[in-house]
Amino acid sequence: MDLSAPEEISSLVVYGNQSQLVPPHGSRIAVSTQEDGKRFESWDGTDEVVFGQALCRRDVNRSACGDCVRIASQEIMNKCNYKDADIWYEYCQVSYSYSNFFSAMTYQGQYPDSNNQKQNVSNPKELSSALIKLMDGLISEATWASSMFAVDSSNFSSQGHVYGLVQCTRGISGSDCNNCLRFAWGDLRACCSPHQGGTVVSRYCNVRFELYRFYNQHSKGLGKEKIILLVICIMAGALLASLGICVARRRRKRRMTRDEERDENVLLQELQKPIELSISRGDLEYSDDMFVMDLVTLRAATANFSLTNKLGQGGFGIVYKGILPDGNEIAVKRLSMKSWQGVEEFKNELTLIAKLKHKNLVRLLGWGIDGHEKLLIYEYMANKSLDVFLSDPMKSSQLDWGARYSIINGIARGLLYLHEDSVPKIIHRDLKLSNVLLDIDMVAKISDFGMARIFSEKQNVANTRRVVGTFGYMAPEYAMEGQFSAKSDVFSFGVILLEIISRKKNSGFHLTKRASSLLKYAWILWNEGRELEFVDPFLLKSFPPADVRRIIQIGLLCVQEDPADRPLMTDVVVLLESGPAVLLQPKQPAFSVGRNIPLDRLSMPESSCINDITASTMLPR
Known part of the structure; x- marks a missing residue:
């Protein structure tokens, strides 16, 4: 497939809100872009503000991305004259709304018509098993990756391989990306797991699988070049069709500064001190059942946090099974190493669960902090989750x-x-x-x-x-x-x-x-x-x-x-x-x-x- 050819762009899907009106005639618009898809505040007009976003699939090259966004920006106006709309193509998607969807992540999964054209496989159980492992790995990878994008393949019986792709928009948090992808994967599994392929698209994330390699495996794609994110502000009287005429500006990729890293280290240090003090005062009911464990011991207990010991995953980290030297089984939650929310969750669990004693509540056994590592230790549940x-x-x-x-x-x-x-x-x-x-x-x-x-x-x-x-x-x-x-x-x-x-x-x-x-x-x-x-x-x-x-x-x-x-x-x-x-x-x-x-x-x-x-x-x- 020639990724630079606009005519290869396909699978058009458009959704809009008919309850809204087209903006008044005669206004002007300002458009900005930011590299790597991180959102920024829009500036307000005197009347109405419109928020827009364009996202390219990360494996396509810059030329294909630009062509796709240009076509999509024009077509979204031709297809839906509403105040809230989304359009998806093979290589990109464009969205706009009079509501600030940058400030809230809303999952609204949709099916392209291409799903209806897929044939069933002869061995759906084997495909389902391969898909579960593939998608679980891709979602985990995309959640923690700076690109919020992942592709991979998995062996699928004698029929070859199954190929998967997941991607989130860069403006949402890692936990929101994880939630969005898991809901999209749930929808995809519900509709298409017996089929030879399937796709679920949404404003904030997309998932897809096929029995052929549909992504560009060797291209660097957009890499450090910009994934276009548009913030479109329409002031007194603008034609929304102007969305098709955009001027892009380069913005340097924002990185975590040393000050930000230092601030997180300070927070971790401050967090550790009150925990140690509260344990010494007995506020956390410290006893033989509530212990502090070092990272070396927990690494050994979980085989260095091996995926074979993975029990599950939440928005803040992964839970592993561990076996202590005395043979006791434990569950270890390893919170995200670079997550402010993880720090807050860590503190919340310690201040709440340690005091709770009930047979229908999971018991917290201990905790550990080592640098950026934040670990919570629970009683092991042999039958895992009800889910x-x-x-x-x-x-x-x-x-x-x-x-x-x-x-x-x-x-x-x-x-x-x-x-x-x-x-x-x-x-x-x-x-x-x-x-x-x-x-x-x-x-x-x-x-x-x-x-x-x-x-x-x-x-x-x-x-x-x-x-x-x-x-x-x-x-x-x-x-x-x-x-x-x-x-x-x-x-x-x-x-x-x-x-x-x-x-x-x-x-x-x-x-x-x-x-x-x-x-x-x-x-x-x-x-x-x-x-x-x-x-x-x-x-x-x-x-x-x-x-x-x-x-x-x-x-x-x-x-x-x-x-x-x-x-x-x-x-x-x-x-x-x-x-x-x-x-x-x-x-x-x-x-x-x-x-x-x-x-x-x-x-x-x-x-x-x-x-x-x-x-x-x-x-x-």
């Missing part, structure tokens, strides 16, 4: 109705402890399947308190400008307004409950033909008296129908749109354990946290425009 268990058909078959009910009840009791019995009161803010771990006896334990917040005894609600959490689990008032409370944790619990019963995930469910979200699907079936169709087929021989109806109804009550309509965890535990009882009738739950796509628009023709879609929002930390 891993439910995603595996063989493992999930071990979860009969009794086991799932016990897990649901354990999560509820852990949350009840955090909300009511813990001193101080704690709001988790990131409850999801992957943050519920299972021990050797299948006891559910809530983990990952890096985003948790303390509430005073009389405090019920708090607001934040930095919304953190995971798409699909965030309550609407938190995702849209930054307002969180015990009721926002209740919403997350309701999503988990419905996921456990159905063995389906809320994220990515909108791209199936059943409904636009798992919550909506549950509501439709429950409202029509067909709720048993919602249940994982494996449970059909082991569950009492009346109990399942009651549990689904409790889940729907937990995901009500208005927080006032949701029960407290005290009520949830009573409802779960009281047996038959008269329950309130749930209203239509919140569907807006996540995309709501009409079923007839799951496959869009090329060069088409659709209404903008509602999605949960994560402000950068």
Whole structure:
């Protein structure tokens, strides 16, 4: 493929917001670019401000990038005269909006029509296994790479190789990149894992795989040349079509200065001192169960943080299995070496988890700091996360109705402890399947308190400008307004409950033909008296129908749109354990946290425009 030939650019997809208007006639525009895709503040006009972005695939050369961006900038105006639009080509994408999408990362994954043209493979299980390993490695690499881009291939049976590519825009944080890519990968896996290829595109990240090498492996691509990022400010009266006429300026790549590195070292040093002092005072309940461990010992325990010992990965770092010299198994979370958020999470976990004692909460055993290394040591959970268990058909078959009910009840009791019995009161803010771990006896334990917040005894609600959490689990008032409370944790619990019963995930469910979200699907079936169709087929021989109806109804009550309509965890535990009882009738739950796509628009023709879609929002930390 000749990467410099504009005619090779293909796979046009355009989306816009029809509810918005075209800007008034007669205005002017200013355009700036910044090297390596890092965003900067736009300057305000007297009337309206428009924010724009162009991103080239990092493996293409400068000429192809420029041609693609020029064509895309022209076509986005021809195809969609709206105030919010995106256009994707093979080599680049262009977006603009009257809202400042630089200040908030919103995942809105879309499928190009090319996905519909892919044939199925003859051995989908082998492809799925190869894809999982390939994409997990690519996402990890892109998350920590300065380029936020990764390509690689993996052996795929006798059919050769499967090739993958992931990329994030350079203006988002590493944790947001990780979240975006994992949601995009979830969507891609839901739609295309049995196919010979597939793509999911979004404003902030893209993922793709094929059974042929579609990327430029040997070219340096854009390298240190600029990945074009446009900030377009439209003032009193500008024609938005002017987006096709752009003047680019070079900006030198920003690097972390010595002052910034020194500041992080100071923060780490200051963090270490109060931890040591608090341990000596007994504030962290230091005992034989709470120890400080050096990096050398932890490297030996985890085989130098070998990927073979990797248990999972979150927004701030990777968790490894370790074996101490005495034979005891541990889980070691190695936080990002260059992450301010990692430092804050480290401190948050130490100040919160060390004081929490409950059988349904993961126990923190110790910690360690060595230079930029920040490590947290937890009790080892032999059955990993609930997410891993439910995603595996063989493992999930071990979860009969009794086991799932016990897990649901354990999560509820852990949350009840955090909300009511813990001193101080704690709001988790990131409850999801992957943050519920299972021990050797299948006891559910809530983990990952890096985003948790303390509430005073009389405090019920708090607001934040930095919304953190995971798409699909965030309550609407938190995702849209930054307002969180015990009721926002209740919403997350309701999503988990419905996921456990159905063995389906809320994220990515909108791209199936059943409904636009798992919550909506549950509501439709429950409202029509067909709720048993919602249940994982494996449970059909082991569950009492009346109990399942009651549990689904409790889940729907937990995901009500208005927080006032949701029960407290005290009520949830009573409802779960009281047996038959008269329950309130749930209203239509919140569907807006996540995309709501009409079923007839799951496959869009090329060069088409659709209404903008509602999605949960994560402000950068």
